[in-house]
Amino acid sequence: MISEHASPLATLGGPDAGGQNVHVAELATALAARGHDVRVYTRRDAAGQPAGGASGAGVTVVHVPAGPPEPLPKDELLPHTRPFGRWLADEWDAGHWRPDVVHAHFWMSGLAALVAVGESPVPIVQTYHALGAEKLRHLGNADTSPAARIGLERMLGRQVHRVIAQSEHEVGQLVALGVPRTAIRVVPSGVDTELFRPGAPMLSGQRAGRILSVGRLVPRKGFDDLVRALPLIPEAELLVAGGPPADELTADPYAQRLRALAVRLGVADRLKLLGSVPRDRMPELYQSAAVLACTPWYEPFGRTPLEAMACGVPVVAYAVGGLAESVVDQVTGVQVQPRQIRSLALALRRVLSEDPLRMSFASAGVDRARSRYGWSRAAADMESVYAEVAAAPELARAEWAE
Numbered sequence: 489m490i491s492e493h494a495s496p497l498a499t500l501g502g503p504d505a506g507g508q509n510v511h512v513a514e515l516a517t518a519l520a521a522r523g524h525d526v527r528v529y530t531r532r533d534a535a536g537q538p539a540g541g542a543s544g545a546g547v548t549v550v551h552v553p554a555g556p557p558e559p560l561p562k563d564e565l566l567p568h569t570r571p572f573g574r575w576l577a578d579e580w581d582a583g584h585w586r587p588d589v590v591h592a593h594f595w596m597s598g599l600a601a602l603v604a605v606g607e608s609p610v611p612i613v614q615t616y617h618a619l620g621a622e623k624l625r626h627l628g629n630a631d632t633s634p635a636a637r638i639g640l641e642r643m644l645g646r647q648v649h650r651v652i653a654q655s656e657h658e659v660g661q662l663v664a665l666g667v668p669r670t671a672i673r674v675v676p677s678g679v680d681t682e683l684f685r686p687g688a689p690m691l692s693g694q695r696a697g698r699i700l701s702v703g704r705l706v707p708r709k710g711f712d713d714l715v716r717a718l719p720l721i722p723e724a725e726l727l728v729a730g731g732p733p734a735d736e737l738t739a740d741p742y743a744q745r746l747r748a749l750a751v752r753l754g755v756a757d758r759l760k761l762l763g764s765v766p767r768d769r770m771p772e773l774y775q776s777a778a779v780l781a782c783t784p785w786y787e788p789f790g791r792t793p794l795e796a797m798a799c800g801v802p803v804v805a806y807a808v809g810g811l812a813e814s815v816v817d818q819v820t821g822v823q824v825q826p827r828q829i830r831s832l833a834l835a836l837r838r839v840l841s842e843d844p845l846r847m848s849f850a851s852a853g854v855d856r857a858r859s860r861y862g863w864s865r866a867a868a869d870m871e872s873v874y875a876e877v878a879a880a881p882e883l884a885r886a887e888w889a890e
Contacts, residue, residue: 489512489515489516489526489527489528489529489590489591489592489593490528490529490530490572490576490590490591490592490593490597490598490600490601490604491508491509491512491528491529491530491593491594491597492529492530492531492552492554492565492569492572492594492596492597492600493530493531493562493565493594493596494508494509494512494530494562494593494594495509495528495530495531495533495549495551496509496510496512496513496516496528496530496547496549497513497530497549507617507677507789507790507791508593508594508617510767510791511593511617511677511791512528512593513528514678514680514863515677515678515863515866515867515870516528516547517546517547517863518678518863518864518866518867519546519867519870519871520546520547521546521864521867522867522868522871523546524546524871525546526546526547526548527547527548527549527550527585527587528547528548528549528550529550529552529572529576530549530550530551530552531551531552531554531555531565531568531572532551532552532553532554532557533551533557533558533559533560534557534558534559535557535558536557537551537557538551552572552575552576553575554568554569554571554572554575555567555568555571561632562594562596563632563633563634565596566596566634566636569596569599569600569603570599570600570603572600572603573599573600573601573602573603573604574603574604576600576601576603576604577603577604577605577606580604586610587610588610588874588878589610589611589612589613589874589877589878590604590605590610590611590612590613591612591613591614591615591870591874592612592613592614592615592648593615593617594615594616594617594618595616595620595637595640595641595644598612598614598616598644598648599640599644601614601648602644602647602648611648611649611650611877611878611880612647612648612649612877613648613649613650613651613652613873613874613877614644614645614648614650614651614652615651615652615654616641616651616658616662616788617654617788617789618788619641619658619661619662619665619788620633620637620638620641621638621641621661621664621665622661622786622788623786624638625786626708626785626786627708630707638665641665642665642666645662645665645666645667645671646666646667646668648671649671649877649880650671650672650673650873650876650877651667651671651672651673652672652673652674652675652870652873653672653673653674653675654674654675654676654677654788654789654810655674655676655788655789655809655810655812655813655814656674656813657809657810657812657813658788658789658809658810659672659674673873675866675869675870675873676789676810676813676814676860676861676866677789677791677794677861677866678794678861678862678863678865678866678867679791679794679795679797679798679857679861679862679863680798680863681798681857681858681861681862681863683767683768683771684770684771684774684794684795684798684799684857685771685798685799686775686798686799686800686850686854687771687772687774687775687799687800696778696840697723697724697725697778697840698724698725698727698776698777698778698779699714699721699724699725699726699727699777699778699779699780699781699836699840700726700727700728700729700773700774700776700777700779700780700781700796700801701714701726701727701728701729701780701781701782701783702728702729702730702770702780702782702792702795703730703782703784703792704730704731705728705730705731705732705740705742705743705746706742707742708784708785708786709730709783709784710783710784710785710806710826710827711728711742711746711783712745712746712749713783713827713829713832714726714728714781714783714832715746715749715750715753715755715759716749716753716829717829717830717832717833717836718750718753718755718758718759718833719753719754719755720829720830720833720834720837721833721836721837721840724758724836724837724840725758725759725760726755726758726759726760726781727760727762727773727777728746728759728760728761728762729762729763729764729765729770729773730762730763730764730765731743731761731763731764732763732764733763733764734761734762734763734764735763736763737761737763743761746759746761747759747761770795771795771799774795774796774799774801775799775800775801777796777801778801778802778839778840778846779801779802779803779804779821779836779839779840779846780792780793780796780801780802780803780804780821781803781804781805781832781836782803782804782805782806782811782815783805783806783826783832784806784808784809784811785806785808785826785827786808786809787806787808787809787810787811788809788810789809789810789814790805790809790810790811790814793805793811793814793815793821794814794857794861796853797814797815797820797821797853797854797856797857798853798854798857798858798861799854800850800851800853800854801850801853802820802821802822802839802846802849802850802853803815803820803821803822803849803853804821804822804824804832804835804836804839805821805822805823805824806823806824806825806826806827806832807823807824807825807826808826811823814856814861816852816856819849819852819856820849820852820853820856821839821849821853822835822838822839
């Protein structure tokens, strides 16, 4: 696997550390459990970082020396993508270890894969995780992606052997980008149902009025909308988990913005920013909530609703991207049209106030998470794609330039 900016070993919560990191780590681990020898290549972003380190049985993480050994925003990594790929080519040509299939995560990882594979017959599977056209549509002038991103994503989708969509919604986006429909396979992301499990009873007093939202502290996650909805939900408290450590939140611009908004709306005493929360403590946090609110402007897939459902927590989510498929409206939670603050508040009030409804959503969510989104199923589905491309003829490779 190539995951150039999203290491499976990274601490979650930063601007570029979130769902992709977890996805790569969990998928690699699940594939290793099925007997595969998995290596994850990610960029070295710290001086003295070891060349390799095991993250689990059968999984090795390799830190590739491409660019300065320091953290860089992912939107500044394109110039280092070709050196990344050349390092891989040299490493594999030396005969130390060579993959049967390369699975690239994110578009720049795919470009590195094209360079690494060169003229050899190693097939490439691509997961975008997010598309430049969608990001530009929602962020406009605030989008910091390289100008060449959309064109390179289009070229990439026509050159790799298979493209993984994480939802049926993403299939349409990929086809619009120019990816052949015959090359697309749908394999949703998964959830660790051993770690994320139901805990305390749904009706405990601790969680009766608690709304939880989880994600990186960036505007597109829509935490502003939840703060604006809070005045319409009397006696409820909003907990936001994500971003830098709690003791660094005072220096975070978006955290400051949320707190200022809460003061202006008179709900500062009901907003609690938790900062980053260790992954092993997340199940307890989910279990302490009455409902998870997931309000991103756009979301290619979204892992937090799956984690909440696996813990027996109902979800109120904007009907965008993969959320519109993972959260079944009126079955595991409630879907709301994005940026509709009053509708969002009404949905949250309903879930908080109707105990039988909340319990029904909780039970259905656990069943759906376990039956549809367990990592063992995702790994088996991905294994089938790998087997398919391993038997496919080699595709022509395209040249590209930064």
